[in-house]
Amino acid sequence: MLVVALVVQLVLGAGLIVVAVNGFPLVGGGSDGGGGARAGTVAAGPVPRANVERFDELRAFAWIRLQLRYGQRPAGSAQLRRLAEVLRRALRGRFEPVTGHPGLRNIVGTLPGRRPAIVVGAHYDSEYHPKGFVGANDSAAGTAAVLELFGSLRRAGGTGREVRFVLFDGEEEGPGCSSARFSTCALRGSRAYVAAHRREVGEMILLDYIANKGVRLPHERSSDRALWARVRAAAKEVGVGAVFPATDQVAIYDDHTPFLRAGIPAVDLIDFSYRYADGLQDTIDKLSTASLDAVGETVFAVVSELRAD
Secondary structure, X not given: OOEEEEEOOOOHHHOEEEEOOOOOHHHOOOOOOOOOOOOOOOOOOOOOOOOXXXXXXXXXXXXXXXXXXXXXXXXXXXXXXXXXXXXXXXXXXEEEEOOOOOOOEEEEEEEOOEEEEEEEEEEOOOOOOOOOOOOHHHHHHHHHHHHHHHHHHHHHOOOOEEEEEEEEOOOOOOOOOOHHHHXXXXXXXXXXXXXXXXXXXXXXXXXXXXXEOOOOOOEEOOOOHHHHHHHHHHHHHOOOHHHOXXXXXXXXXXXXXXXXXXXXXXXXXXXXXXXXXXXXXXXXXXXXXXXXXXXXXXXXXXXXXXXXX
């Protein structure tokens, strides 16, 4: 689950009011807990085709299918730990324990280079409720994109800045944590990662709801505007500018938030109008390879540009 943050002041450290209420009505009704659609969404046009071929959307989509075969994957579960071994090998990476949360592990793969590093991240755990939730877009899609970006950027070669591909554990709140306590008992992996590595990171790009059909990714209001401008410029360069409209959506408390609070420029790529969030209908038939490709090609382009800085 994600939590809507109403920004009272533009400076994040000066105060966010976190509205930790499931299905908060100011963003279209949220989820009904049983797979209902979000109300008040706006139909988007077709997703344009990128004019480059550097990100393999079919291979990324196969990674979504593989994750869903493990079923519901809440933090600390046996099935998530089995999946984590597969994801670690795909990233040629390592596990990092989530401090203060025994059994939880972030997964980190790296393309070496000079620091400060660029972090490309997603969470790989799923909601523990409702029973049977598989989280195709939240966040098997983001995880799949991170895996394929690692592979595509590695194959492209080149030198420059270090890039870290981080899959966060424990993004979702666990059993016994009410929505009202989301800010203290969720985002466990990203908070631990920032505490350990804040001085090593220059920018952070988070991938969350990115593969739904007709995806549109307006600026998430707490996201760093300068980094967001670079994302939009990269999208235009690869021919998918329509996916990143020049509009704002609400601020969202997500895995980029600990980075922002540490003074690290970060953006959250998330289509918060996604109708099936937090419900049983967040399944693979709601997703699109075209959407996944548009986001993947954009992030490939902006990371390549940042590496050259």
